[in-house]
Every structure is written in C-alpha cells, then in structure tokens.
Amino acid sequence: MHMGFLITPKLDTVSIVLRGTFNPAIFSPYWFEKYKIIASKAEDADVQLIHPEVVSFRTDWLSLSSDKNSFTIATSEAPWVRCLDLVEQTFGDFLSHTPITQLGINRNIEFPSTMEKNEVVGHLLAPKKPWGDWGSQISKGVAGNHGGMRNVTMEIRDLEDREKGHVRASVSPSEGNNHGVVVSINDHYEFSNVLSDSTLGATQAMETLSQNFMASMDRSASITNQVMKLIDEA
Amino acid sequence: MEVSARTKPHNKQLEVSVFGPGRGESIVVHIGNDKWVIIDSCYDKDLGEPAALAYLRSINVDIRRNVVLIISTHWHDDHIRGLSKCVEECESASFCCSEAFNKKSFFEMISAYDVNKITKSGSGTSEIVNVFNLLSERGESVLKAIADRPLYKAGAGELECAIVALSPSDEQVDAFHFDIAGIKIKVGDSRKRAPSCSPNHSCVVTLIQVGEQSILLGADHEETTSPNTGWTAIVNSTLRPKVKCSVYKVAHHGSENGHVDAVWEEMLIDQPHAVLTPYRNSKLPKNEMIEEILKKTETAYSTARNSDINTNVKRDKVVDKMIKETVGKIKTEPKTGHVRIRNRVDGDINAWESELFSGACHLRHFSCMQ
Amino acid sequence: MNTKTTDSISVDLDRSKLVSNMAQSLETIQLQSNIDAKIIHNNMADKHSSLTRLVRQFEAKDLQSVPVNGQKKHKERSNFIPLQEWEGYVLDIQEDLFTASLLDLTNKREVPDEEAEFAISEIAEPDVEFLSIGAVFRWVLGYRIKPSGQSRESQIIFRRMPKWNLESKARADRNAERLMKTLSWK
Numbered sequence: 031m032h033m034g035f036l037i038t039p040k041l042d043t044v045s046i047v048l049r050g051t052f053n054p055a056i057f058s059p060y061w062f063e064k065y066k067i068i069a070s071k072a073e074d075a076d077v078q079l080i081h082p083e084v085v086s087f088r089t090d091w092l093s094l095s096s097d098k099n100s101f102t103i104a105t106s107e108a109p110w111v112r113c114l115d116l117v118e119q120t121f122g123d124f125l126s127h128t129p130i131t132q133l134g135i136n137r138n139i140e141f142p143s144t145m146e147k148n149e150v151v152g153h154l155l156a157p158k159k160p161w162g163d164w165g166s167q168i169s170k171g172v173a174g175n176h177g178g179m180r181n182v183t184m185e186i187r188d189l190e191d192r193e194k195g196h197v198r199a200s201v202s203p204s205e206g207n208n209h210g211v212v213v214s215i216n217d218h219y220e221f222s223n224v225l226s227d228s229t230l231g232a233t234q235a236m237e238t239l240s241q242n243f244m245a246s247m248d249r250s251a252s253i254t255n256q257v258m259k260l261i262d263e264a
Numbered sequence: 265m266e267v268s269a270r271t272k273p274h275n276k277q278l279e280v281s282v283f284g285p286g287r288g289e290s291i292v293v294h295i296g297n298d299k300w301v302i303i304d305s306c307y308d309k310d311l312g313e314p315a316a317l318a319y320l321r322s323i324n325v326d327i328r329r330n331v332v333l334i335i336s337t338h339w340h341d342d343h344i345r346g347l348s349k350c351v352e353e354c355e356s357a358s359f360c361c362s363e364a365f366n367k368k369s370f371f372e373m374i375s376a377y378d379v380n381k382i383t384k385s386g387s388g389t390s391e392i393v394n395v396f397n398l399l400s401e402r403g404e405s406v407l408k409a410i411a412d413r414p415l416y417k418a419g420a421g422e423l424e425c426a427i428v429a430l431s432p433s434d435e436q437v438d439a440f441h442f443d444i445a446g447i448k449i450k451v452g453d454s455r456k457r458a459p460s461c462s463p464n465h466s467c468v469v470t471l472i473q474v475g476e477q478s479i480l481l482g483a484d485h486e487e488t489t490s491p492n493t494g495w496t497a498i499v500n501s502t503l504r505p506k507v508k509c510s511v512y513k514v515a516h517h518g519s520e521n522g523h524v525d526a527v528w529e530e531m532l533i534d535q536p537h538a539v540l541t542p543y544r545n546s547k548l549p550k551n552e553m554i555e556e557i558l559k560k561t562e563t564a565y566s567t568a569r570n571s572d573i574n575t576n577v578k579r580d581k582v583v584d585k586m587i588k589e590t591v592g593k594i595k596t597e598p599k600t601g602h603v604r605i606r607n608r609v610d611g612d613i614n615a616w617e618s619e620l621f622s623g624a625c626h627l628r629h630f631s632c633m634q
Numbered sequence: 635m636n637t638k639t640t641d642s643i644s645v646d647l648d649r650s651k652l653v654s655n656m657a658q659s660l661e662t663i664q665l666q667s668n669i670d671a672k673i674i675h676n677n678m679a680d681k682h683s684s685l686t687r688l689v690r691q692f693e694a695k696d697l698q699s700v701p702v703n704g705q706k707k708h709k710e711r712s713n714f715i716p717l718q719e720w721e722g723y724v725l726d727i728q729e730d731l732f733t734a735s736l737l738d739l740t741n742k743r744e745v746p747d748e749e750a751e752f753a754i755s756e757i758a759e760p761d762v763e764f765l766s767i768g769a770v771f772r773w774v775l776g777y778r779i780k781p782s783g784q785s786r787e788s789q790i791i792f793r794r795m796p797k798w799n800l801e802s803k804a805r806a807d808r809n810a811e812r813l814m815k816t817l818s819w820k
Contacts, residue, residue: 285747307744307745309743309744309745309747312744342735345745363819366819368810368814371810371811371813371814372806372807372810374810375806375807375809375810375813376798376802376803376806376807376810378806378809379798379802379805379806383721383723383770383793384721384737384739385721385722385723385735385737385745385746385770388768396813396817397813399817400812400813400816400817403816405817405818405819405820406817406818406819406820407819407820408819408820449798449803450798451797451798451799451800451803452797452798452799453797453798454764454766454769454795454797455770455793455795455796455797455798456723456766456767456768456769456770457723457768457769457770458768459767459768544749545725545726577738577741577748579718579741580717580718582717582786583717583718583775585786586717586718586775586786586788587775589786589788590752590756590775590788591750591751591752592750592751593750594736594748594749594750595748595749595750596747596748596749597747597748
C-alpha cells in the first residue's frame, strides 16, 4: 500500500469550499503573508486576479480563489491540514463575522488503471443490461471505444454529524486517453440558521470543519480504496 | 499478552503487576478476593488497549465489577494513556486523584488545551478531561488524595485491606497550582499541545496493606529542598502507617531525585522486591542509580530492557533511506514489559516471587541510553 | 450561479464564467486605501504599482500562463507525491536540535510511540518562529516531480492553527465550570 492507498495515486487534490458572503479583495497573498497564515512569500505568488469581485492566485502549494459568494482553497500537496489551518485561521481568527452558510470538504483522487480493468469495473458499477436494447448496443463494438459508464455518483444524507448535508462520491474515467480513474468526494454541510441570521458568522462552519476534516480525509481515502480494490481485482 | 502471564492469582494471593513501555506506566494490584486496583495507565500498542485492561481481561477478571479503585497520579496524556477507557469500563471502580486537581484554575487549564481537538496526537489533556466528563455524566464523586488520607478499606468479611495516600502534601498542592499558572493559556497564544510539568507535584504515593503484607508505590515522587514536599516529608510523617513494605515501585523511574536512603531504611524491608519503569525522555534510569538500587536490593527489575530502541516499523525502502538522510534514526518505544510480583496474604513478608514478561528484565540487565 | 453546491468543480466553473465575463478589456482599478491588500502587477519591474489587470481564466494544467501585455509568463509546476507522513509535537529544544514525539499517520498508529531528533536547520525559515515546546507539526517524506526531473524531499511544516481567542476561551471556561459544578469531591 502507498500512503494508505492500494494503488499509488497520480494526483490527489483536497479542497475546502465555503459559501456565504465574502469580500474577495481581502484575500491577497500579502494579506495572508502579513498575518502569517501561510509561509509562502507573497511576492512569489502567481496572481491571476485581485479585484473587489473576484480573486485568484496560486502559491507553491495552494490555489486560492474567491468571489462574493464563495471561497475555495485547493492543494495537491500533503499535508492536507494546511488547508484546514488556513481556513480556520482566516475565518476563525480574522474574519469570524463572515456569514458562511455552506461548507464543502472535497477530494479528487486520480489513479492509473487499464482499459480492460475499467471495462470490468464500469460494467460492475453500471451494468448495461437494464438499459435494454441500447445497453446491448453499448456492449457491442471494440472494448474501450464503444462507450460505457461515464460517471456514477452515490450519495448519503441524513448523517448524524451534520444538521443538513450529504456525502457524495463519484467515479469516472480520467480525461484523455490515459485510462485512469478519478474518484471525487464532496462532503457537504449546510448551516440553515446562518441563512436566517447572518450575525452568526463563521463560527458554526469553523467548528464543523475542525471536528470533521480529519474524519472526512479518512472517509474519502476509504471510499477511494474501495474503488481501487475493484480495479485491482478486475 | 504472553500465555504464561495468563494465570489469575488465588483469592488469598496478592499481586503487584507493573507495566511500562518506556513512557508512562501502569500498576495493577490484586488486594485479595478478586478485587483489583489500577494506578495510572499506559497503552499497550501491540494489543491496542490500556495495558491494565488487557492484562485483567487475559486473566478473566470481570473488570466491570471487580476493579474497586482507579488512582491517577498524573494529569498529562503521556503518562495516563488509556485511563479514560479504564474508567469507562471499570464501572464499579471509584476514581481517585490528587486533591491538587480540585481547583478552578486546573479545570480551566485542561479545558482550554482540550479545545485543541484538531491534532491526531491529542491535546495533552484529553485523557483527564475525558475521565472527568465520564464521571460527571455518571454523577460519580471523585475521591481526593492528600497526604495521610485513607482511600480504601476492605469491608467486614473481606481480607483486611487499607489503602492510604502518602502525598501530595499541602505545600505540594500549592506548588502544583503555581506550575499550572505557568502553563495557563492566554488569549492570543498559539495553539499547541499541553506541556508536562516537572516535577510532578500532584503525584500520589500510595501505601497498600493487606494483612501483614505492605506495598509502597512511589509514583513520581522526588526529594526536594523543602521538608514539606519531598520524600523526607513522607518518611517523617507522624500520621503514616509505620510499616515496612516488601514491594516497592521505585519512584520517578529510578532517578537520583527519586532516590532517598531514608525510604529504603525506614519504609522498606531489607531486600524488598523493587520495580521501576524506564522513562526515555529523561534517559532514566542512569547507570549510577541502577548501581545504587542494586546495593539496596538484588531483587530489582525493570519493565523494559532498554527504553530507547530503534524503530522496527516496516516501511518503504525509500522512506527508510530518507529517514536516514534526515534524522538518522527514529527511536520507538519497546514492547510494554510486565513485572509481576506475588505472595500469599499470610505468606512470609520475604516470600514474594517475581516473574518477568515481554521484555522486562532484571535491573542488572538494563542497558542505559547514551 | 449555482449557490447550492460546495463541489469544487462546479464552484470553479461558476467562477470562471464570472471572470471571463469581466475580462473584456484591460481595466485599471485603484483599491480603496482602507483595504489591507496590495495589488500585484504582472509586470514585475513595476510590482508596487496599484494597477491591476483582468486576466482570462486559465486552465489548470502543468504550465499556466498569465497574459502580460500580450506576452505569457510560464511557471513550471511540480507535483509532490507523499510517501510517509507523521504528526509530531516538540518535546525538547536544544541549541540546534529539537526532539519530537511522532505519530505515524501513514501506518495509522494509535499512539505517538516514535521519537526523533531534528536539526533546527531542517525547518524552513518562515516556520522557525513556530518552534516551541508542545508545538505541533507534520513531517512528510516524498518525491517532488517536475517536468525537469524528480527528487526526494522532506518537509517539516508547523501547524498554523487558529489562536486561542475569546470565543474558544469562553467555551473552555464554560466547560470547566460545568465540570466543577457537576463533579463532587469526597
């Protein structure tokens, strides 16, 4: 096993998405450097845009973007807790008044596979028979070229760890011809009381993030390993 | 748990079992009639649970009913790993800790650090907070330990047993509160793990008497310059039972500060059975102290042969190479060793017998760390 | 704009639409002085200028480009493949070394039962000020993969956790008070 995965991932991206009311112009690399929220030097940041309506920049490990309704940070470099710490510091220490109505902890893992294995697993997750004649048409033809499963999404709701929300996991083939597999997990939380009372700010979201981030990482790894197991045994 | 260790003592057989992995220790005492006492807790990483519970389960003790007392001599996670699990599972046990904990500033300190739940290795105060939360939910009292206070007495019809705390003294309690004030969190402080306080002013030295047999558990008690806080205070106490003990859990991992001749001369029989647990952070015990202890008794043991061994965790070869290139080596805790000492209640006070399990050794075979 | 999802792909798509709608022409915007931020100008010789440029949305590939007066600035991206991760906390600090207790996260150990000595020089300069007894860090070993090649890398990254603030202190104090009230001592 590699870092807990059955198959070594080619790419592993973690992102935290917040929805609420934001002032994007605050989120410049200099602001983060000034308050020591990140270690990276602001002058080394790769800035796409800083504007009152939207901001987008990258540092050595981080992609950050925000508009008036959302804030996203993403990284493809472990340790993932850097994302957690950045968001918690930003909206815990400095901008705790920011009304945050939704929180998403996302993970996208791409790992290698083969055309043959994808064919087997695709058929397992999305059998063609229920599709009738059309399904039979999909079955015919040269393997890999005739089509098949493009995306399967499973969701669980009514979770005990949240007032409202879901965990959604999708499996799809990679883009391009590399025959990889992508597992995407969206761990979604909603805070309905902040919708009605914006003075509640970011507290609930930050507490939720703090309590659930590690468990979310473990869960996404576990779901991905389950898919990897199917590929491995195919 | 070694198969040979899985023999339960008879009802009239006393037992002191000491467990130690190199940081933290746990002691389990059979006071007769299948009644047990647990003092502190350490985690047996091979068994994945507190060493005390793993052992008691292996010898078919009904831990829900037959553990009568749990004593905590520490508050820091590193020293009491798994204690909350012990309290949770040993439903019939009273919980006892230092009177020093009974103060608002202590509760504020442990609660403040425990807000820090975003680290995998814990806050440093997780165990003791969990213990108090459990007791609070159950509506149970905390038995406070203070110098010369009885903690337990066996009822009528049972084997005559008395457990007495010999520390902390009033002055130690004050010193503890002073130390706690020093690590108190202020608004604006960076979050981190609670640091340990040394010396451990809250530690509870325990004297257990069953019939004619006596056992002294020295916890982390150290000698100090004050006559009211160190071992001298205990030795000189007019209120402590004037008995000489046959079994001694050596204080403070065999350190120089924990070693006081008067304790050996006035509180212990000649050639008692002595057990210590090594402590790798401070590289204890040192060679000189091993020699001192062996002068006092030949029947001296350590729960681990060496508390500082190189890691035997199997990793990727590239990872191993990178570890070598960066830190050189990673040290790991050895297996949790176990020293077990038994005697009949009505046996000769010199007739105790020791057994060694899982890496425990005679003190003469202990290899000090460099 | 879809405001009901936190799935990062959907959020990025929404944002890219917004950006491309705005990126019709170059525009100069002076930030209000009470906003604590600096604007980075794509022309590095003039980086302290308060000019901004609206840029076209880029696609996330290994190479990304930022149009600067019609020219593109290329930046080599790298990928870090982690092999092993520990959580550590500082036990002791000497002159040029610190000792830490380590919890092996990769092998899912239950307790921090490993220990190592690190050279303080191994810590990246911005993180050195976070070194203190009890400070928590992550130690990650892995490969850095760039188009130009691959190298082994060890990273010590101190946690920049939120500070104890009035709210967390109040929460802790409430908890302490609850325990004091509900626990009886005998």
